[in-house]
Amino acid sequence: MTSSFQELQTLPERIFRKVVDDINTGKFQPGTRLPGDRQLAALYGAGRSSMISALRLLQQKGYIERLPMRGTFVCKDVRKVTTEVKLFCPFPERVMLPENVGYPSFIVDTEIMQGVSSDGAEKNFSVIFRHFEDSADPLILRRQTEFIQANCRGVIFIGHQFGHLKELIFQQEIPSIVIAPQFFWNRDRLPSISYDQEKALKHYAAYLAAQGCRTLGLLSMSPPQEADRLDLELRLTIFRKALALHRIEVREYPAMTYSAEPSNVVYEELSRFLEECKTLPDTLCGTHFPTVSVLQRLLCERRSPCRLSAFTGGGIFSLLYPRIPYLRIPFFEMGRVASNTLVNAIRSSSPVTGHIVQPHIWTEEEKIQTGDSSCISNHSSL
16 A cells, blocks of 8 residues: 555655655754755665755745755744644534435535545645534533644534534634534634635526526425535525526426435436326426436436436536536545644744635536636536
8 A cells, every 4th residue: 555655656745755754853953054955865875856846835834945046945844734733523414324414414524524634645734533422511612622622733623513512612612613514604703715606507598598508307305404404495596596697497397306315216206207297398407416327327217318417416417427417516636725724823833813604516527717716617518
């Protein structure tokens, strides 16, 4: 496993890791001058150009500083970078399974958690993911804050839960941030990361119109969790208005039975729907992965000319083949930005302030820039 990982690294990246290890072990002390480029290249068995690239990377990451006419020095405050920062991310469920949290929330939380921890090895931080009871009990809240203060330096919350704990964290000025994939994000007093939901859906409608969509059929599932239902209805309301601006006729079909996976029940319901529907729209749009995946299979079996797209979702839609266009909400990126923002604030002893709105992304095969806060790419044409 280690050798495979090393093979994926470039030579400058491998040199970078070796120099960092030498700084961590005390071979190069804070504030000391490093040997010249050629001497370092010989020391690490590399060419001068690879060594310079590694030094540039070390400078970007805050390990060294290069001073004209003086040389290269280990930063005096390098311990801020080399000391591991521990973060904490609570979740209210005892076991994170689709049947416990609902399929949409499970997919969202999984992608966000992956993003939160993705830069840990490179940026030298770790994340403790742990069950906490979402409680208003003062005794439970006191124990929770004591655990946080004893074991980590910052907290990442996902979504609208833990209202009482968030308020306590805010009062105690513990560095923290909220990742808000739903519209509840602006209810918190803590700094938050979300995405521009309205702008994302307007781009989606414009894209469909540009691809020649004139009639769009919406097939939805009603999630069991109230938060998921409210979030879906908010997004659908924005989407309907955006479609109307492009004169796209919307046909809304009865909600499918909710399922956490592409089940036989979903297959049978969608089969009946296609048989009973006399005239299909030119494009069908599903709101959840189970609906879309089964619908894709049925349309292929029937060799239907009806085109398929997905409403909004995470990276799981990229598993579909043939590829379909879908509006990808950047859950992974939101998690990644949250942890990096928090770690940087902790290391610089500065407060985490403001709401950072992460761009929304269309994921398809060809990447097309569409403005400052979004990017459209195309897996396949509609």
